[in-house]
Amino acid sequence: MDLDELDRAILRELQKDARRTNRDLAAAVGVAPSTSLERVRSLRERGVLRGYRADIDLESIGRGVQAMIAVRIRPPSRRNIEAFREWVARLPETVSVFVTSGTRDFLVHVAVPDTDGLYAFVIDRLTERPEVADVETSVVYEHMRTPAVEPVRPQR
Amino acid sequence: MDLDELDRAILRELQKDARRTNRDLAAAVGVAPSTSLERVRSLRERGVLRGYRADIDLESIGRGVQAMIAVRIRPPSRRNIEAFREWVARLPETVSVFVTSGTRDFLVHVAVPDTDGLYAFVIDRLTERPEVADVETSVVYEHMRTPAVEPVRPQR
DNA sequence: GGTAGCGCCGAATTTTGTTCGGCGGGGGTT
DNA sequence: AACCCCCGCCGAACAAAATTCGGCGCTACC
Numbered sequence: 001m002d003l004d005e006l007d008r009a010i011l012r013e014l015q016k017d018a019r020r021t022n023r024d025l026a027a028a029v030g031v032a033p034s035t036s037l038e039r040v041r042s043l044r045e046r047g048v049l050r051g052y053r054a055d056i057d058l059e060s061i062g063r064g065v066q067a068m069i070a071v072r073i074r075p076p077s078r079r080n081i082e083a084f085r086e087w088v089a090r091l092p093e094t095v096s097v098f099v100t101s102g103t104r105d106f107l108v109h110v111a112v113p114d115t116d117g118l119y120a121f122v123i124d125r126l127t128e129r130p131e132v133a134d135v136e137t138s139v140v141y142e143h144m145r146t147p148a149v150e151p152v153r154p155q156r
Numbered sequence: 157m158d159l160d161e162l163d164r165a166i167l168r169e170l171q172k173d174a175r176r177t178n179r180d181l182a183a184a185v186g187v188a189p190s191t192s193l194e195r196v197r198s199l200r201e202r203g204v205l206r207g208y209r210a211d212i213d214l215e216s217i218g219r220g221v222q223a224m225i226a227v228r229i230r231p232p233s234r235r236n237i238e239a240f241r242e243w244v245a246r247l248p249e250t251v252s253v254f255v256t257s258g259t260r261d262f263l264v265h266v267a268v269p270d271t272d273g274l275y276a277f278v279i280d281r282l283t284e285r286p287e288v289a290d291v292e293t294s295v296v297y298e299h300m301r302t303p304a305v306e307p308v309r310p311q312r
Numbered sequence: 313g314g315t316a317g318c319g320c321c322g323a324a325t326t327t328t329g330t331t332c333g334g335c336g337g338g339g340g341t342t
Numbered sequence: 343a344a345c346c347c348c349c350g351c352c353g354a355a356c357a358a359a360a361t362t363c364g365g366c367g368c369t370a371c372c
Contacts, residue, residue: 187320188320188322189321190320190321190322191321194319194320
């Protein structure tokens with residue numbers, strides 16, 4: 001999949017603000033609105049642009065405590081891994097799920113109202129699953145996201 | 157920050173597709189367009205809705221290999237933690253950074269073109285920092301995100 | 313039972329999205 | 343070297359959406 005500089009500029013703008021008007025977007029990347037519209041359509045059709053998501057403040061929806069929970073599944077068979085993945089992804093506390101190599105099989109990012117909620121998640125929810133052999137919880141103090149397509153670097 | 161059922165319905169819709177037209181959004185949540193517009197504005201002003209981001213396929217921008225890297229900082233002083241956080245967040249390979257409690261101080265989610273790129277990131281980039289005492293890399297086979305505001309559950 | 317305040321509505325206006333015919337430039341062919 | 347083809351950008355016209363704002367009704371508190 002090759003992207004030219006215009007495609008990359010468009011992606012950069014859209015990950016800063018996916019709701020910029022097409023006119024603004026066109027002006028920002030230096031083409032006509034019809035051109036940027038066509039490029040965006042192409043990026044969607046090619047699967048580069050998968051969609052647009054609202055960025056919601058977890059604190060203000062009452063989920064201010066976050067944690068990363070490393071989970072070991074035993075035995076780590078396909079059956080157990082897939083079953084756990086589907087189950088954990090559907091829990092309301094789960095924000096995202098990483099399936100990993102290494103000493104642990106999953107990293108589960110959760111957001112809960114408070115530390116009680118976190119404790120309850122670990123000792124009530126996770127332990128209901130027989131394939132969960134081991135759990136290690138780390139509280140997330142801060143979570144920073146960075147753009148997937150890098151900003152342009154200043155040229156000298 | 158209290159949200160009523162209409163606010164939550166709007167957030168649910170916007171995290172599925174942040175670019176739905178306001179008319180569609182209004183129809184989906186059962187109010188007039190002017191009402192949903194006003195609610196969305198309020199959610200933004202209150203900081204609940206932080207913005208709108210494009211969801212970009214990492215594979216198609218040449219960053220198909222992902223990993224989670226646990227990093228231990230020694231000594232874990234505020235000075236060292238903040239310096240490392242700022243530095244690592246600016247690297248082009250970094251997708252997101254979790255500052256955590258527990259045996260490790262950071263979890264760094266990276267996306268690179270291939271396994272060579274991953275290896276280079278760990279042994280070239282991370283080791284330039286003197287405060288990095290320990291590094292543990294886990295390849296991410298799969299990453300699933302789930303909505304922050306839960307979908308409505310079917311009522312019986 | 314009255315009244316004040318809040319939030320929803322819908323029509324009018326402004327702004328934006330979208331389509332499409334044409335034009336220009338780069339690359340390939342003779 | 344000249345020609346031609348094709349691709350992609352452009353801009354104007356049309357369609358659709360966002361946004362504003364006056365008014366109305368509901369609720370809750372006198």
